[in-house]
Amino acid sequence: MNQHPTFRISDRVAQVDEIRPYQRRRTDPVSRPLRVFALDPAESRRVGALATIDVPFEELEPGPVGARFKVDDYDQAAGVRYHPVDLNDRDVLIANGLRPSVMDPRSHQQMVYAVAMQTYGTFRSALGRELQWGFHRRDDGARLILRPHFQQMRNGYYDKQAGAINFGYYDASEAPPGRNLPGGDVFTCLSHDIVTHELTHALLDGLRPRIGIATNPDTLAFHEGFSDLVAVFQKFTYPKIVKAAIAKSRGSLDQASVLTDVARQFGHTIG
Numbered sequence: 572m573n574q575h576p577t578f579r580i581s582d583r584v585a586q587v588d589e590i591r592p593y594q595r596r597r598t599d600p601v602s603r604p605l606r607v608f609a610l611d612p613a614e615s616r617r618v619g620a621l622a623t624i625d626v627p628f629e630e631l632e633p634g635p636v637g638a639r640f641k642v643d644d645y646d647q648a649a650g651v652r653y654h655p656v657d658l659n660d661r662d663v664l665i666a667n668g669l670r671p672s673v674m675d676p677r678s679h680q681q682m683v684y685a686v687a688m689q690t691y692g693t694f695r696s697a698l699g700r701e702l703q704w705g706f707h708r709r710d711d712g713a714r715l716i717l718r719p720h721f722q723q724m725r726n727g728y729y730d731k732q733a734g735a736i737n738f739g740y741y742d743a744s745e746a747p748p749g750r751n752l753p754g755g756d757v758f759t760c761l762s763h764d765i766v767t768h769e770l771t772h773a774l775l776d777g778l779r780p781r782i783g784i785a786t787n788p789d790t791l792a793f794h795e796g797f798s799d800l801v802a803v804f805q806k807f808t809y810p811k812i813v814k815a816a817i818a819k820s821r822g823s824l825d826q827a828s829v830l831t832d833v834a835r836q837f838g839h840t841i842g
Contacts, residue, residue, distance in 0.1 A: 592701055593629035593638040603628045603658070605668035605685040609809045612673050612761050613752075622809050623667050626688035633657040635684045639691060641714040642680045643735075648722035656680045671761075679719040679760050683738065686766040687717060690805065694774050705776035706734035715773055719760040725841050727759035729772040731783075736769045743840035757840045764802040764833045771798040799833050806830050 595601075602625035609622035633655040634642045644653040656669065656677035663669060668685070672678040694702055704715055716735035724739035738760035745753050759765045775794060776783055785791050807813055807830070816830045824830070 593627075595628065600628045602626060605658070605681055606671055607682050607685050607763065608671045608761050609763055609806070609812060611763070612671075612758075620812070621671055622811070624685055624689050626685050627692055631658050635680065636714070637684070637688075639714060640684055640687050640717055642684050642717045642719065644676060644680050644719050646720045646722060651720075653677070653680075653720065658684075673756060673758065673761065676720065679758060683717045683719050683736075683760050683766055686763055687715075687770050689808075690767045690770045690801070691774070693801075693805065693808075702774055703777045704734065704773065705778075705780040706731050708734045715770075719758070727762075727765045727769055729769050729776070731776060736766075736773060738765070738769075741840075747840045755840075763805070767802040767805050768798040768833070771801045802833050803830070 604623050604625050606621065606623050608620065610620040614620045629637045631637050634644075635656060635658050636642065642655070644655060645651070646653070653676040657663065658668065658681065668681050669675065669678045671682065691702070704713070714734075716733065718735055718737045720740055721737035722739060723741055725741045727736070727738045729736050738758070740756065740758045740760075743753060743755045743757050747753060772794060775797065782790065783794060813830065
């Protein structure tokens with residue numbers, strides 16, 4: 572969410588590797604249902620805060636690792652690699668994925684993959700074509716790496732050079748507003764808004780690599796503003812959230828903060 576030095580983009584556009592989407596077989600299902608936090612974990616008691624989304628089906632390796640995304644759950648600061656979730660496991664499949672949980676790292680892996688696939692699908696539907704990334708890596712260059720527990724930090728950011736989105740985690744302030752636990756664990760990878768926001772940075776970089784060059788203050792402001800708008804608009808894809816917000820606000824959008832706020836838990840807990 573906060574600007575990070577590694578977001579700088581050189582004035583030379585790097586060669587990119589083409590994304591090769593999964594070629595669906597006739598016997599494959601159309602989609603894979605997965606459960607996510609549609610709102611931040613602190614809002615999990617609200618109507619629609621937990622949702623099941625249908626992401627385009629593809630064969631997955633544990634991680635999960637697909638054609639476009641690779642979840643690499645290694646905590647660089649702690650030196651810990653979390654066991655990767657296997658979304659093909661029978662018990663996981665029959666339950667529409669793992670139940671969203673703050674305590675289970677595998678649920679975090681599922682969350683970033685599912686929301687990333689959903690956001691990518693929104694762009695693909697709007698443009699009518701597959702998108703390409705704006706980075707190039709010698710190893711596995713066609714996949715964007717998602718790191719749910721990159722290190723302890725109050726931030727999440729797209730790293731162009733690494734071809735990755737790094738999500739931090741941290742302890743909440745001692746007196747956070749809202750429904751947040753004082754001093755509790757906060758994971759940016761569990762914020763639907765943050766995952767969508769950062770993935771939009773990566774997609775914009777692929778669509779217009781030179782637009783990230785800070786030729787004037789408006790350039791990076793556009794990146795941030797556009798990414799925030801996509802995060803807001805994605806909330807309107809959840810009918811239960813929209814209906815509950817309209818009912819509570821009596822149709823006044825400026826009173827429907829659950830729809831218009833971005834990364835509410837992040838803002839409340841950084842003090």
